[in-house]
Amino acid sequence: MNAPYAPTGLDFPWPDTPEPGGYQQIAEGILWIRLPLPMALDHVNVYAFDEGDSWTIVDTGFKSKHGVKLWEALLEGALKGKPVGRVLLTHHHPDHVGMAGWFVERGAALWSSRTAWLMSRMLILDVEKEMTAQSHKFWTQAGMDKDLLEKRRVERPYNFADACHDLPVGYTRLKEGDVLEMGGRSWDVLEGNGHAPEHLTFWSRDDDFVVAGDQIISSISPNIGVYATEPEADPLGEWIASCEKFEAIARPEHIVLSGHKRPFVGLPHRMRQLRENHEHCLERLVEHLSEPKTAAECFAPLFKRKIDEGIYGMALVEAVAHLNHLLTEGRAVREAREDGAWLWRAKG
């Protein structure tokens, strides 16, 4: 396929973005579907692959009454009345897994990494009515603003089940090194980490398409966060390792179909950018830690925008991820302040 070539920057072969609930044909057998999300990042991309008498879809969007209506219209329109026979998940986040159970109930098979399956099934079942003691401790250690923490303590927390259909038991495991048939092509299955554990990506052997989920996105850097579920994790270390892995196999001809924003060309450049973004963040953070700081006091060196309440939680989990990485690498140390917050400072 002759795709625009992007030796130095990024190119966007399909400049017209589908409307929410709309679609566009990308190539023979591949549709790009865009679904709305009720948040700052207001959309997610889903891809449909024609299997002759049925479709494979990669990711599904949030579950909501509106989401069901959009899918019913898409099944009749874009998908020409043929059923979805298989749902592939790139990773376990609600904007990707939300409608998966709805399709499984209607006869689709579910394929994903084992970790994505276990995480989504666990988190959909785990409905918390109030903030757990573990979450409270985690946010305290991160130095969350005290008024905000108190507000969140008495609010019902966000649960996966709010945006995800129940996920019936049973799935097919995909893992690194598998080869998959989809949409008339063979695809290598490669795993990434950092944004979500065992995040799957699919690399076509027959043309230049890469289905990348949230592992590789053109104009936003995927959120890398640490949560109360695994407070000592170093997802940023895993993220950087994944960037290096994909950078080594990236070709200028690759056409990246990602979970958000537009499909793009220029993968070698983008992989380098994604890795360097975080490396520069870490350098600025080390400088910032010449004086002891909590994670919540580390937004300035990490983000180039004002952090309002809507994105405060996302910013804080990302700040902890950067600090945990410095700790793992021996570039920072921490000690508990009287109120329980970790105070971080650069080592040496």
Ligand SMILES: [Zn+2]
């Ligand atoms: Zn996403």
